[in-house]
Structure formats: C-alpha cells, structure tokens
Amino acid sequence: MMNRVVLVGRLTKDPDLRYTPSGVAVATFTLAVNRAFSNQQGEREADFINCVVWRKPAENVANFLKKGSLAGVDGRIQTRNYEGQDGKRVYVTEIVAESVQFLEPKGASGGGGGGRGNDFYGAPPMEPQGNPFGGGNQNQRQNSNQGFTKVNDDPFAGSGQIDISDDDLPF
Amino acid sequence: MMNRVVLVGRLTKDPDLRYTPSGVAVATFTLAVNRAFSNQQGEREADFINCVVWRKPAENVANFLKKGSLAGVDGRIQTRNYEGQDGKRVYVTEIVAESVQFLEPKGASGGGGGGRGNDFYGAPPMEPQGNPFGGGNQNQRQNSNQGFTKVNDDPFAGSGQIDISDDDLPF
Amino acid sequence: MMNRVVLVGRLTKDPDLRYTPSGVAVATFTLAVNRAFSNQQGEREADFINCVVWRKPAENVANFLKKGSLAGVDGRIQTRNYEGQDGKRVYVTEIVAESVQFLEPKGASGGGGGGRGNDFYGAPPMEPQGNPFGGGNQNQRQNSNQGFTKVNDDPFAGSGQIDISDDDLPF
Amino acid sequence: MMNRVVLVGRLTKDPDLRYTPSGVAVATFTLAVNRAFSNQQGEREADFINCVVWRKPAENVANFLKKGSLAGVDGRIQTRNYEGQDGKRVYVTEIVAESVQFLEPKGASGGGGGGRGNDFYGAPPMEPQGNPFGGGNQNQRQNSNQGFTKVNDDPFAGSGQIDISDDDLPF
C-alpha cells in the first residue's frame, strides 16, 4: 500500500492553529492549486485542497504562512467520516502533511524565518486522529474532550479552554 | 503549482465504466489503501480514495480490474462541487488517474492481460470535467442527469444515448 | 511499474538548451535541493539532481529560468549508459521532467513571463532518447549526427551547426 | 525544497544487507522499472534504479524480497560523490527509501511474511551517510574500505568487525 501526495499552491486563508486537549498542535489550511490546463471557457481553474499538519510544523505553518503564501506539502491522503448535524454521514478527504515547505522569497511574509532552511517536518505516522476542520461529530465515538482553541485569536490558548462544550468537539 | 498523487491499494468494488454522450469512456473506482501504522486500538485502518480515469485506460480498468484487485494510480487531486438534493453545496475531492497500473500477478484476475506491460495511461490534461461518481447536480448547471450508461450492465451502451440532451450533462 | 519524482530546488547554473538534428528542443539543468535535515557537522547538505526536459517546455525553461531560480519538477527517473572516453561504461541517472514549474515571484527573473500560469508541460512519454548532458558516446549506436547547438551562446543555432564534429556528440 | 520519489518495480538481484561498524543495518538493491512506452524499435525498456534503505526496513527487505520480487519504494533522491580507483571523482545518484512495500501476493516469496501489513518503514531523516553500494573511496576521505560484511554470506557478520578502523568507513 502506498499513499503519497505532493502539492504546491497558495493558502486561501490564514492557517487555523488549534490544540488538542492533551496539548498537541494541529493546523489546518486550504491550498489553491491552479490547474495546468484551461477549461472549455479558456479559464484556468484551481483545486482547493484541505490540509492538516500536526505538532511543531503546525506551529511553523501558523507562524510563517498566511493567506496567499506559496507553500509545498508532502504528505498522504486521509479519508474519514463523521455524523453530520442532520444525522447523515459526512465523508471527508484531506491531506495529512508530513512536511510543509515555505516557498515565498525571504522577507516576503513579514514574520521572520531566518536561516536558509525553511521546511517544516513533522506529521508523525501516528498523529492523533480527529477532525481538525470541525464540522461534525467525529465517527462513532462518544467523547468528552475539550478540544481546540484557536491560537491566532487567543494568545493564551494553552490555558483556558473551559468554556467549550464537549459536544462541540470532534474528538 | 504542483499536484501529484501516487497510490497503491485494492479496489473496494468492481470499477464502474460509463460513457459521456460524446462517447468518452470514464471509469470510477475506490481504492482502499491500508495505513502504514496502527491506531490506538492497534488496528490498521485504511483510507478509501475515490478515483476517476478517462478514455482508453478507463476501459482497461473495467476490463482488467475488479473488486480486490491490487492497483497503482498516478494522478492528481481534483476538487469540485455541486448542488445536492437538499439544495446544499456538496464538496468532492477525488483523484484523476493519469495512469493506472495493474499489480496483480499474471493470471490472477481472470480477464487476460497478456504481455509484460500492464499499465494504462491516459487521463489527458484536458479531460472532460464532470461528476462521474454521480450524486448530485453538477456545479451551477441545472440538469436532469440521465447521463452515463454503465457498460458492464448494458453491452449496448455505446449505441442508445439518443435521448440525452447535451444540456443535461455535466460536460 | 510506477516511476514518479517531484522536486523543488534551485538551478545551479543557467539551463542549457540544445536542439536535436531533427529540431527537437531539449534543455538540461541541475537542481540543488537542500536536505531537510543536517549532517553530523550540523550542516544542511544538498542533492544535485540532473534534469532533462524536451520540446516546448525546454524552451520555456531556457527563457524563464536561470542560475538560482526556484523551480519545481514533476517527472520520472531515467537511467542510461554509454561508453566513456576510456572505453568504460558510464551509468547515468537523471530526471526526465514532464512539467517544470517556475516558482520565483513575478518579475524576479528578469526575462518576463507574463500571464498568470507559469508551468511548462511537455516531456512526452516517448521523448527522444539520448544523452543531452553529453559526456560520452551514446549507447551502442554508431552515428553521424550533428547534434546540439547551445541556443544561449548562439541565437542562430537553428541554422548553422556545421562546425560540430560527429564525434563530439551524444547522438 | 522538496524531494520525493515513488517507484514500483522488480528487484534485479537479491538485496544486499550489510551493517555499519556501529551496527546499523543497510540494504541495497536495484529496481527494474519498466517504462510505460516503447522505444523506436517497439521495445519497452526499463530503468534500473539503485535504492538504499536503513535500519529495520533494511532487514525486512533482506528477509522478504529477493530477485524478481515486485516492490514499491517511497523515498528521496540522494546524490553523492567519491574518488574512484583512478583518482577521478565518481558521481552517484540513488534513492534513499523511507518505506519499502512488498507487493508480491502472500506466499509468493517463500520467506514468510505473516500478518496483513507488509510495508517496511524506516529511513530516518538523518540516516548515516555513506556509500552502501561500494565502488569507491567515499568523499574526500582516504580509506581502505573493508567496510561492510554481507550478512547473507556470513551469518556471523554481527560479530567480527574488530579489525575495521573507524576512519576506514564512510560513516
């Protein structure tokens, strides 16, 4: 069995960084990858591909990438499913990034970076399974996790996650 | 922009071969790709990845692969969306296979095969856009989706498509 | 059988564009791809990977890339061998690029570019076999081709190739 | 920087398993990957691609693969160079396999296998650098390269390496 994906595209929005209750960082973002060919109307369409990255590289993504950033992803396709609000099963296909490469020229993205290497490695082969994009109750599991806090919105995210109801979370 | 996917896995069902009104073959199938690692319960899960292939390789897929066949796919990720029955937009992520490789040992799959080469090349960079998996009204278009005829079910599929208006189809 | 390579790196020199006697463009270049990890001395080494690209994208490469350009390559590994000057067989491993992606920001590379798409597709599945990097007599073939003229050096390359000795050429 | 290779092909010979003086397993093998197209003579050629794999998966490769086995490789391209016998620099391009997938049907390869998973993960991002294929003096170092002991030939390989100075080895 083999499962390998390589993408280069641009972030459609700022990445979304959250933490699991056990403190594992997870970032999600969508890459717009322009197609190499034009459609019948002569336009070049794009594919919009959801990506997830875990742990340290998740934090790097949040720190160094933003809407419009050019980035490369090396990872694998993951499928999962969960029960939607309406009780129907929702099927999700997304990319688990094992490394994310920052392809903007130096200094382009404000943040910093420094040094000459700028790829972020990390998705371990056993990263936590979950639904970092939200949007439903994950799988069959009943659970009482407290889930994510968006670090960009709340610099103190690591601490206070108290006001999040168990049922709102995908873990 | 780069977009490359390589998969090796097993077909979850026999492939589904159809033809567009203009006579272009398109096959769809799902690959089960076992993960390289085990989950917390010690089980090895699989990803179930939808694939589409066009033209001659579509026919090869239909002829040489069946449920359980081991196959390799080299292609790209495609996203599209359409309006669901309930009027809600449905987002789809699938693999457009540019080549499909038959990895069963010789003679394993009944059909035939012969020779030593057995990879099926094909998805052109400008293959017809559409929703070969069905399941909704494609894109913004209003249509009544009589569309495809399954060649496996109907050996005469190539002929009787006369009552399908071009406007009914997602291409 | 599957054979897929995806690279992102920087050109170590200006690309080298030549034409076969039958007028087919072929460009060669070397990509420096920094490794994701450091060696025992704490340095990040690079791999220097030879690439070949044929036809129209070869000309695009010559026109839009130069020493230091950041580029992506999607292609396959090719091996070949030829008899060296000393009569010994020389083994070569290189990448045949099917598409080359220009990843510099707009305006960065002098040349121009224009438009919004900037990937160069091309290596046909049956590109001419040869030794575009030079360095030996190709394979078993006896031949009297006049071979390449470097377009960058000689804008009139298409015409006058008369002063190139047969024995200097890899075809 | 990105560097990703995926191959499926057949071993041209039994794999070669050795151990570094510090006891790290390293296996080398060559994959024959048939091309998807035919040459002008109508023959389908193959590319012969050298692969290296480290640690546990190296031992799995030695145990489960042999000449003719169908295998998949997911890894990266590595280039290195060393001084040849004649004092000339020799350039090497090879694949460092991060995972190797055994694609033969169960029972096909004698050995065993067992269980349902059969991919071998392993090449760490910082695997020892060296010249497991032999064939020269590695890098700038002067050495007399007694190096490796082939475990298949010598079941006691793990023990008798006492007379090899650390300076003689490419690690």
Next chain:
DNA sequence: TTTT
C-alpha cells in the same frame, strides 16, 4: 459505501 468499503479492500487483502
């Protein structure tokens, strides 16, 4: 809606 999942393969061995």
Next chain:
DNA sequence: TTTT
C-alpha cells in the same frame, strides 16, 4: 469557503 477560496489563492496569485
């Protein structure tokens, strides 16, 4: 719900 889309990027340059």
